[in-house]
Amino acid sequence: MPEDRTPDAEASLWDRFEALFLDRLQGCLERHDFTEYSSHRQAAETRILARSRIYQGEKLDRAMIHQYTLKPGRGGLVIFAYPRLEYAIPSFLLHIGGMPPARTLLILDLAPCAASLDMAPFGAVARAQRAALELPDAEVEWLRPVTSPHLLYCPLKPLEPERFLPAFAAVVETWRAAYLEPAARDEDAASMKARGDAVLALKKVLFRNDPAFPVFTRAFGQGMSDVFAEAAFGGDPGLSIADAIEPLPTPGSWVNKKLGVSWRADAQERVHEAPAFLRPIIRRIIEKEAVKEGTPVVTLELVLRCEKKYRGNMEL
Numbered sequence: 133m134p135e136d137r138t139p140d141a142e143a144s145l146w147d148r149f150e151a152l153f154l155d156r157l158q159g160c161l162e163r164h165d166f167t168e169y170s171s172h173r174q175a176a177e178t179r180i181l182a183r184s185r186i187y188q189g190e191k192l193d194r195a196m197i198h199q200y201t202l203k204p205g206r207g208g209l210v211i212f213a214y215p216r217l218e219y220a221i222p223s224f225l226l227h228i229g230g231m232p233p234a235r236t237l238l239i240l241d242l243a244p245c246a247a248s249l250d251m252a253p254f255g256a257v258a259r260a261q262r263a264a265l266e267l268p269d270a271e272v273e274w275l276r277p278v279t280s281p282h283l284l285y286c287p288l289k290p291l292e293p294e295r296f297l298p299a300f301a302a303v304v305e306t307w308r309a310a311y312l313e314p315a316a317r318d319e320d321a322a323s324m325k326a327r328g329d330a331v332l333a334l335k336k337v338l339f340r341n342d343p344a345f346p347v348f349t350r351a352f353g354q355g356m357s358d359v360f361a362e363a364a365f366g367g368d369p370g371l372s373i374a375d376a377i378e379p380l381p382t383p384g385s386w387v388n389k390k391l392g393v394s395w396r397a398d399a400q401e402r403v404h405e406a407p408a409f410l411r412p413i414i415r416r417i418i419e420k421e422a423v424k425e426g427t428p429v430v431t432l433e434l435v436l437r438c439e440k441k442y443r444g445n446m447e448l
Contacts, residue, residue, distance in 0.1 A: 145293055146199045146209040149228070149300060153197065153211060154187075156304045160312050161189040169359050171352045178203060180351040182344075184363035191219045191315055194367040198360070202347050206231050212338070212364055214331055217324045219315040220246045222254070223334060224307055225279070226300070232293050238286035239272070240300070241279045242307055245330040246323070251280050253310035254303070258282035261299035265291065274341055274409035278334040328369045335371040338364070340378060346405040380404055386415065386430075393419045398432040417442055 154163050170183040181201040186194050195213035208229015215221035222242035230237035242254045262269060262284055272285050284299070318324070339345075339361060349357040358373055365371040381404060383397035403414050418438045422430050 146207075149209050149293075149297070150197050150199070150211075152297070152301055153304055156301065157189075157195075157308060157312075160308060161187045161192065161195055163187065167363075169363055171348075171356050173351045180347065181207075182348055182352070182360055184360055186363055191216055191221060191312060193217070195224070196364050198364065200229070200344060202344070208232075208237070210364070214335075214367060215245060215315075215327070217328050217331070217368065218317050218319055220249055220318060220323070220327060221311050221315045222249060222251070222280070222307070223331060224304075225338075228293060228296065228300075230288050232291065234290055235288045236286050236291035236293065237288050238267075238284065238291060238296065239275070240285075240303060241275075241283040242303070242311065243279045243334055245327040245334075249311075251282060254280065254306055255282045257302050257306045258284055261302060265296065265299060267291075275337065278330075278337045332369045332371060335365040335369075336376050339371060339373070339376050341407040341409045343407045343410070349405075378404075378408065388415075388419050391419050391423050392428055393422045393430060394428065395430045396432065399430045399435045402432055402435045414438075 154161065157163075165187070167186045168183065171181075173180045179201060180203070182198070183200070184196055184198040186196050188194055193214050193216045195211065198210040198212075199207070200210070201207035206229075208227065210229075211224060211226040213224040215223065222244045225239060225241045225243055227237065227239045242251070244251055259282070261267075265284075265286075267284055267286055270285065271281075272279070272283060275283065284303075342364075345357055345361060348360055361373050362370075365373070365376075381400045383400070384394065386395035386400050387393070399418075403411055403418070406414055418430055418435055421438050421441075422428070422434060425434070427434065
């Protein structure tokens, strides 16, 4: 973190994003009627904060605004907003965080819940903002099945959040003007089921690839972590967290025959805690390290050493 960017300053920055979102959606959300969950853990050199607020509206089943701090210089803002199934409105997805401004993670999209949705208005805004921010024109493979082709993405590269504010405002405006306000009620059973399936698939992908939940679980316990997961992925349709959790790999099932490396069960379980899209990357890093050390078996101790050595490449 730059010396002039304190945790309170970062919280203030995310407050500005949150205020902009709520201001631009005046009349679409019940701004002063929300449910809040928060938790705070302070240790010698660790400060973990998490706060979720859930809003609703006539056409929105829920809008979850979540601010978090995982350590000094590492935190962010997440906004997930899902439509009521009677309306064909794309879901709003924002995650900005990481270690800004040097290593900023950005995901911003309007994820369609129906093939009939005209995503051209969002596409035009996304192209303009992608060019203005010099973001890569590349797909995020793990999100591709559930998001639009216009998703804005910064893969832990330099990006000043202040510079991103105009792009964020433009997308919020487009979401409201092109999708929220003109959406008409459609109670056709088949259409509602298709939209529900699409929203549920989106929630499952987001849950399985969220990097924060393992940190929240270790800091606050499984119960509080589940509360934050319900805030992000509950509603109608609500994701069953128990059903969405991927089962642990079978003990001894991870074997790299080419490198001659196998894994102990506790080492597999530790890597399994990482977001689904990161696990293959982490496995490759650790297996190469095992070869360097001349050990044919990956132990939990090796995994923990690699976490410290390659921290920047193994977490968000």
